[in-house]
Amino acid sequence: MNSNSVFSQESSASFSMDDFAKALEQYDYKFAKGQTIRGKVVQVDSEGAYVDIGGKSPGFVPAREAALGQVDNLAAILPLNEELEFLIIREQNDEGQVTLSRRQLEMNQAWDKVAELAENGSSAQMRVTGFNKGGVIGEVEGLRAFIPRSHLQEKEDLDSLIGQLLTATFLEVNPDNNKLVLSQRDAIRAAAMTKFEEGMLRQGKIVSIKPYGVFVDLGGVTGLLHIKEVSNGQIHSLNTLFKIGQEIKVAIAEVDEYRNRLSLSTKILEEYPGEIVEKLDEVMATAEERFAKAKEEKKN
Numbered sequence: 001m002n003s004n005s006v007f008s009q010e011s012s013a014s015f016s017m018d019d020f021a022k023a024l025e026q027y028d029y030k031f032a033k034g035q036t037i038r039g040k041v042v043q044v045d046s047e048g049a050y051v052d053i054g055g056k057s058p059g060f061v062p063a064r065e066a067a068l069g070q071v072d073n074l075a076a077i078l079p080l081n082e083e084l085e086f087l088i089i090r091e092q093n094d095e096g097q098v099t100l101s102r103r104q105l106e107m108n109q110a111w112d113k114v115a116e117l118a119e120n121g122s123s124a125q126m127r128v129t130g131f132n133k134g135g136v137i138g139e140v141e142g143l144r145a146f147i148p149r150s151h152l153q154e155k156e157d158l159d160s161l162i163g164q165l166l167t168a169t170f171l172e173v174n175p176d177n178n179k180l181v182l183s184q185r186d187a188i189r190a191a192a193m194t195k196f197e198e199g200m201l202r203q204g205k206i207v208s209i210k211p212y213g214v215f216v217d218l219g220g221v222t223g224l225l226h227i228k229e230v231s232n233g234q235i236h237s238l239n240t241l242f243k244i245g246q247e248i249k250v251a252i253a254e255v256d257e258y259r260n261r262l263s264l265s266t267k268i269l270e271e272y273p274g275e276i277v278e279k280l281d282e283v284m285a286t287a288e289e290r291f292a293k294a295k296e297e298k299k300n
Contacts, residue, residue: 031053031055031059031088031091031092032088032091033089033090033091034087034088036087036088036105037053037085037086038053038083038084038085038086039051039053039054039058039084040052040081040082041079042058042080042081044075044080047062047063048061048062048065048066048074049061051084051086051100053086053098053100055096055097056095057096057097058097059086059088059097059098059099059100060097060098060099060100061078061086061100061102062099062101064103065100065101065104066078066102066103067103067106068103068107068110068142069142078102086101086102086105087100087102087105088100089101107142107143108175110141110142110143111143111175113141114140114141114143114173114180115173115175117170118169118173121169121257122169123169123187123190124140124141124167124169124182125140125166125168126138126145126147126165126166126168127139127163127164128162128163128164128165128166129162130162131158131159131161131162133149134146134148134149135147135149135151136161136162136166138166140182143178143180144180145181145182146180146181147168147181147182147183148181148183151171151182152166152184152185153184153188167184167187167188167191168182168183168184168186168187169182169183169186169187169190170182170183171183186260188220189220189260190260192219192221193221193257195221196221196252196262197252198252198254198255199251199252199295200252201249201250201252202218202249202250203218203247203248203249204216204217204218204219204223204247204250205217205245205248206242206243206244206246206248207222207244209238209239209242209244210238211227212227213225213226213227213229213230214227214230214238214242216248216250216264218250218262221260221262223250223264224261224262224263224264225250225264226264229253229263229265229266230267230276231266231267231270231273231276231277232270232272232274233270233275233277234274234277235277241277248266248284249266249284249288249291250264251264251268251269251291252264253265266283268290268294269283269287269290269294270283270290271290
Protein backbone atom coordinates (compact mmCIF):
# COMPACT_ATOMS: atom_id res chain seq x y z
CA MET A 1 0.00 0.00 0.00
CA ASN A 2 1.45 3.36 -0.96
CA SER A 3 1.31 6.62 0.99
CA ASN A 4 -1.48 8.03 -1.19
CA SER A 5 -3.77 5.12 -0.32
CA VAL A 6 -3.10 5.56 3.38
CA PHE A 7 -3.88 9.29 3.13
CA SER A 8 -7.14 8.59 1.25
CA GLN A 9 -8.34 6.12 3.89
CA GLU A 10 -7.44 8.46 6.73
CA SER A 11 -9.27 11.34 5.04
CA SER A 12 -12.40 9.23 4.57
CA ALA A 13 -12.33 8.19 8.19
CA SER A 14 -11.88 11.72 9.50
CA PHE A 15 -14.72 13.23 7.36
CA SER A 16 -17.89 11.29 8.27
CA MET A 17 -21.41 11.61 6.86
CA ASP A 18 -22.33 13.64 9.95
CA ASP A 19 -19.59 16.11 9.08
CA PHE A 20 -20.90 16.33 5.52
CA ALA A 21 -24.44 17.04 6.76
CA LYS A 22 -23.17 19.74 9.11
CA ALA A 23 -21.18 21.32 6.30
CA LEU A 24 -24.26 21.31 4.10
CA GLU A 25 -26.30 22.99 6.85
CA GLN A 26 -23.73 25.75 7.09
CA TYR A 27 -23.86 26.44 3.37
CA ASP A 28 -25.16 29.99 2.90
CA TYR A 29 -27.82 30.10 0.18
CA LYS A 30 -28.15 33.66 -1.05
CA PHE A 31 -31.86 34.26 -1.52
CA ALA A 32 -32.58 37.99 -1.47
CA LYS A 33 -35.92 39.78 -1.41
CA GLY A 34 -36.82 41.00 -4.91
CA GLN A 35 -34.82 38.22 -6.61
CA THR A 36 -36.45 36.20 -9.38
CA ILE A 37 -35.71 32.46 -9.22
CA ARG A 38 -36.90 29.25 -10.83
CA GLY A 39 -38.28 26.36 -8.85
CA LYS A 40 -40.35 23.18 -9.09
CA VAL A 41 -43.68 22.80 -7.28
CA VAL A 42 -43.42 19.79 -4.93
CA GLN A 43 -46.53 20.12 -2.76
CA VAL A 44 -49.87 21.92 -2.84
CA ASP A 45 -52.37 22.31 -0.01
CA SER A 46 -55.15 24.71 0.97
CA GLU A 47 -52.70 27.23 2.43
CA GLY A 48 -50.40 27.43 -0.55
CA ALA A 49 -47.66 25.59 -2.41
CA TYR A 50 -44.12 24.45 -1.62
CA VAL A 51 -41.45 24.92 -4.23
CA ASP A 52 -38.03 23.30 -4.51
CA ILE A 53 -35.63 26.18 -5.21
CA GLY A 54 -32.41 24.36 -4.34
CA GLY A 55 -32.19 25.57 -0.75
CA LYS A 56 -32.23 23.83 2.61
CA SER A 57 -36.00 24.21 2.76
CA PRO A 58 -38.56 24.52 -0.01
CA GLY A 59 -39.89 27.99 -0.68
CA PHE A 60 -43.51 28.71 0.20
CA VAL A 61 -46.12 30.41 -2.02
CA PRO A 62 -49.18 31.58 -0.01
CA ALA A 63 -52.46 30.94 -1.87
CA ARG A 64 -53.08 34.69 -2.22
CA GLU A 65 -49.71 35.04 -4.01
CA ALA A 66 -50.30 32.25 -6.54
CA ALA A 67 -51.55 34.43 -9.42
CA LEU A 68 -52.47 37.97 -10.36
CA GLY A 69 -56.12 37.13 -10.95
CA GLN A 70 -58.60 35.25 -8.78
CA VAL A 71 -57.45 31.75 -7.82
CA ASP A 72 -60.24 29.15 -7.67
CA ASN A 73 -58.05 26.06 -8.11
CA LEU A 74 -54.56 26.38 -6.67
CA ALA A 75 -53.42 23.01 -8.04
CA ALA A 76 -54.36 24.10 -11.56
CA ILE A 77 -52.42 27.36 -11.20
CA LEU A 78 -49.36 25.68 -9.66
CA PRO A 79 -49.29 22.07 -10.97
CA LEU A 80 -47.05 19.54 -9.23
CA ASN A 81 -43.58 19.12 -10.74
CA GLU A 82 -44.08 22.26 -12.85
CA GLU A 83 -41.00 24.47 -13.03
CA LEU A 84 -41.91 28.15 -12.87
CA GLU A 85 -40.44 31.55 -12.08
CA PHE A 86 -41.15 33.16 -8.72
CA LEU A 87 -40.34 36.43 -6.98
CA ILE A 88 -38.88 36.31 -3.46
CA ILE A 89 -41.05 38.59 -1.32
CA ARG A 90 -39.67 37.60 2.10
CA GLU A 91 -36.19 36.39 2.93
CA GLN A 92 -35.32 33.22 4.84
CA ASN A 93 -36.88 32.60 8.24
CA ASP A 94 -35.19 30.63 11.03
CA GLU A 95 -35.85 27.40 9.13
CA GLY A 96 -34.27 28.71 5.96
CA GLN A 97 -37.60 29.06 4.14
CA VAL A 98 -38.29 32.00 1.81
CA THR A 99 -41.74 33.29 0.80
CA LEU A 100 -42.42 33.37 -2.92
CA SER A 101 -44.97 35.04 -5.17
CA ARG A 102 -46.25 34.51 -8.69
CA ARG A 103 -48.80 37.31 -8.27
CA GLN A 104 -46.24 40.05 -7.72
CA LEU A 105 -44.01 38.70 -10.48
CA GLU A 106 -46.93 38.78 -12.92
CA MET A 107 -47.88 42.25 -11.65
CA ASN A 108 -44.37 43.56 -12.39
CA GLN A 109 -44.53 42.03 -15.86
CA ALA A 110 -47.99 43.57 -16.44
CA TRP A 111 -46.73 47.03 -15.47
CA ASP A 112 -43.79 46.62 -17.84
CA LYS A 113 -46.18 45.67 -20.65
CA VAL A 114 -48.58 48.60 -20.15
CA ALA A 115 -45.63 50.99 -19.85
CA GLU A 116 -44.37 49.76 -23.22
CA LEU A 117 -47.85 50.11 -24.77
CA ALA A 118 -48.16 53.64 -23.41
CA GLU A 119 -44.70 54.60 -24.66
CA ASN A 120 -45.55 53.33 -28.14
CA GLY A 121 -48.89 55.15 -28.16
CA SER A 122 -50.77 51.84 -28.43
CA SER A 123 -54.26 51.18 -27.10
CA ALA A 124 -55.44 48.44 -24.74
CA GLN A 125 -58.66 46.60 -23.92
CA MET A 126 -60.21 47.36 -20.52
CA ARG A 127 -62.89 45.08 -19.11
CA VAL A 128 -65.30 47.25 -17.09
CA THR A 129 -66.02 45.75 -13.65
CA GLY A 130 -67.62 48.70 -11.84
CA PHE A 131 -68.21 52.44 -11.73
CA ASN A 132 -68.40 55.43 -9.42
CA LYS A 133 -69.39 59.07 -9.90
CA GLY A 134 -65.99 59.83 -11.42
CA GLY A 135 -65.92 57.14 -14.11
CA VAL A 136 -65.56 53.39 -14.68
CA ILE A 137 -63.23 50.85 -13.07
CA GLY A 138 -61.83 47.79 -14.79
CA GLU A 139 -58.82 45.64 -15.55
CA VAL A 140 -56.02 45.90 -18.08
CA GLU A 141 -53.50 43.03 -18.18
CA GLY A 142 -54.81 42.02 -14.74
CA LEU A 143 -54.15 45.49 -13.28
CA ARG A 144 -56.84 47.70 -11.77
CA ALA A 145 -57.54 50.59 -14.17
CA PHE A 146 -59.77 53.64 -14.35
CA ILE A 147 -61.35 55.74 -17.13
CA PRO A 148 -62.64 59.17 -16.02
CA ARG A 149 -66.21 60.02 -17.01
CA SER A 150 -64.93 62.90 -19.18
CA HIS A 151 -62.90 60.40 -21.23
CA LEU A 152 -65.81 58.03 -21.93
CA GLN A 153 -67.98 57.97 -25.02
CA GLU A 154 -71.01 57.04 -22.87
CA LYS A 155 -70.96 59.55 -20.01
CA GLU A 156 -74.43 59.06 -18.48
CA ASP A 157 -75.46 55.40 -18.21
CA LEU A 158 -72.23 54.01 -16.70
CA ASP A 159 -74.03 50.93 -15.37
CA SER A 160 -74.58 49.80 -18.99
CA LEU A 161 -70.80 49.61 -19.49
CA ILE A 162 -70.21 46.89 -16.86
CA GLY A 163 -68.88 43.75 -18.53
CA GLN A 164 -67.96 45.56 -21.73
CA LEU A 165 -64.52 45.69 -23.30
CA LEU A 166 -63.52 49.28 -24.00
CA THR A 167 -60.64 50.21 -26.28
CA ALA A 168 -58.63 52.92 -24.55
CA THR A 169 -55.28 54.69 -24.64
CA PHE A 170 -53.13 55.53 -21.63
CA LEU A 171 -53.26 58.82 -19.73
CA GLU A 172 -51.15 57.81 -16.71
CA VAL A 173 -49.05 54.73 -15.93
CA ASN A 174 -47.61 54.88 -12.40
CA PRO A 175 -46.64 51.52 -10.84
CA ASP A 176 -45.28 53.24 -7.71
CA ASN A 177 -48.79 54.48 -6.86
CA ASN A 178 -50.62 51.61 -8.60
CA LYS A 179 -52.28 54.26 -10.76
CA LEU A 180 -53.43 53.30 -14.23
CA VAL A 181 -55.67 55.85 -15.97
CA LEU A 182 -56.95 55.51 -19.54
CA SER A 183 -59.05 57.36 -22.11
CA GLN A 184 -61.68 55.84 -24.39
CA ARG A 185 -62.25 59.25 -25.98
CA ASP A 186 -58.63 59.58 -27.07
CA ALA A 187 -58.63 56.01 -28.42
CA ILE A 188 -61.70 56.74 -30.57
CA ARG A 189 -60.05 59.92 -31.77
CA ALA A 190 -56.81 58.09 -32.55
CA ALA A 191 -58.73 55.46 -34.56
CA ALA A 192 -60.53 58.20 -36.48
CA MET A 193 -57.21 59.92 -37.18
CA THR A 194 -56.14 56.98 -39.33
CA LYS A 195 -58.72 58.07 -41.93
CA PHE A 196 -56.85 61.28 -42.63
CA GLU A 197 -53.73 61.94 -44.66
CA GLU A 198 -51.91 65.11 -45.54
CA GLY A 199 -53.08 66.46 -48.90
CA MET A 200 -56.74 65.39 -48.63
CA LEU A 201 -59.77 67.65 -49.10
CA ARG A 202 -62.58 67.10 -46.58
CA GLN A 203 -65.88 68.69 -45.67
CA GLY A 204 -66.61 69.54 -42.06
CA LYS A 205 -68.67 71.66 -39.70
CA ILE A 206 -67.38 74.63 -37.72
CA VAL A 207 -67.78 73.93 -33.99
CA SER A 208 -65.80 76.78 -32.46
CA ILE A 209 -64.36 80.13 -33.47
CA LYS A 210 -61.40 81.62 -31.63
CA PRO A 211 -59.35 84.76 -32.36
CA TYR A 212 -56.50 82.56 -33.59
CA GLY A 213 -58.48 80.10 -35.69
CA VAL A 214 -61.53 77.99 -36.43
CA PHE A 215 -62.13 74.45 -35.15
CA VAL A 216 -63.77 72.16 -37.68
CA ASP A 217 -65.40 68.80 -36.89
CA LEU A 218 -64.53 66.31 -39.62
CA GLY A 219 -66.66 63.43 -38.43
CA GLY A 220 -65.40 62.69 -34.94
CA VAL A 221 -62.07 64.46 -35.28
CA THR A 222 -61.69 68.19 -34.80
CA GLY A 223 -59.01 70.04 -36.73
CA LEU A 224 -57.72 73.58 -36.43
CA LEU A 225 -57.95 76.00 -39.32
CA HIS A 226 -55.47 78.61 -38.11
CA ILE A 227 -56.16 82.22 -39.10
CA LYS A 228 -52.92 82.26 -41.11
CA GLU A 229 -54.16 79.24 -43.12
CA VAL A 230 -57.57 80.70 -44.00
CA SER A 231 -56.44 83.07 -46.75
CA ASN A 232 -53.35 84.53 -48.39
CA GLY A 233 -54.99 87.93 -47.86
CA GLN A 234 -55.55 89.85 -44.65
CA ILE A 235 -58.35 88.78 -42.28
CA HIS A 236 -59.58 91.23 -39.65
CA SER A 237 -62.13 89.00 -37.91
CA LEU A 238 -62.97 85.31 -38.25
CA ASN A 239 -66.43 85.91 -36.74
CA THR A 240 -67.45 88.04 -39.71
CA LEU A 241 -66.33 85.34 -42.17
CA PHE A 242 -67.53 82.15 -40.45
CA LYS A 243 -70.44 80.96 -38.29
CA ILE A 244 -70.70 78.04 -35.86
CA GLY A 245 -72.48 75.15 -37.57
CA GLN A 246 -71.37 76.31 -41.03
CA GLU A 247 -70.23 73.61 -43.48
CA ILE A 248 -66.88 74.30 -45.15
CA LYS A 249 -64.33 72.36 -47.19
CA VAL A 250 -60.76 72.23 -45.90
CA ALA A 251 -57.47 70.74 -46.99
CA ILE A 252 -55.55 68.53 -44.51
CA ALA A 253 -52.26 70.39 -44.13
CA GLU A 254 -50.71 68.22 -41.40
CA VAL A 255 -51.55 65.06 -39.44
CA ASP A 256 -49.92 64.86 -36.00
CA GLU A 257 -50.64 61.28 -34.93
CA TYR A 258 -48.62 61.59 -31.73
CA ARG A 259 -50.79 64.46 -30.45
CA ASN A 260 -53.93 63.40 -32.34
CA ARG A 261 -54.13 66.78 -34.06
CA LEU A 262 -55.11 67.92 -37.55
CA SER A 263 -53.93 71.18 -39.08
CA LEU A 264 -56.23 72.49 -41.80
CA SER A 265 -55.97 75.02 -44.62
CA THR A 266 -58.26 76.80 -47.08
CA LYS A 267 -55.86 79.31 -48.61
CA ILE A 268 -54.72 76.63 -51.08
CA LEU A 269 -58.16 76.99 -52.70
CA GLU A 270 -57.68 80.66 -53.56
CA GLU A 271 -56.83 81.85 -57.07
CA TYR A 272 -55.63 85.18 -55.64
CA PRO A 273 -54.94 86.51 -52.11
CA GLY A 274 -58.12 87.43 -50.24
CA GLU A 275 -60.52 85.59 -52.58
CA ILE A 276 -61.98 83.59 -49.67
CA VAL A 277 -62.80 86.80 -47.82
CA GLU A 278 -64.55 88.20 -50.89
CA LYS A 279 -66.19 85.08 -52.36
CA LEU A 280 -66.29 82.37 -49.68
CA ASP A 281 -69.44 80.66 -51.03
CA GLU A 282 -68.05 80.53 -54.57
CA VAL A 283 -64.70 79.14 -53.38
CA MET A 284 -66.46 76.44 -51.33
CA ALA A 285 -68.75 75.50 -54.24
CA THR A 286 -65.80 74.88 -56.54
CA ALA A 287 -63.40 73.59 -53.90
CA GLU A 288 -62.77 70.19 -55.54
CA GLU A 289 -61.72 71.68 -58.88
CA ARG A 290 -59.58 74.32 -57.18
CA PHE A 291 -57.91 71.74 -54.95
CA ALA A 292 -57.09 69.41 -57.86
CA LYS A 293 -55.67 72.34 -59.84
CA ALA A 294 -53.53 73.48 -56.89
CA LYS A 295 -52.14 69.96 -56.41
CA GLU A 296 -51.30 69.67 -60.09
CA GLU A 297 -49.53 73.05 -60.08
CA LYS A 298 -47.56 71.97 -57.03
CA LYS A 299 -46.31 68.88 -58.89
CA ASN A 300 -45.11 71.00 -61.80
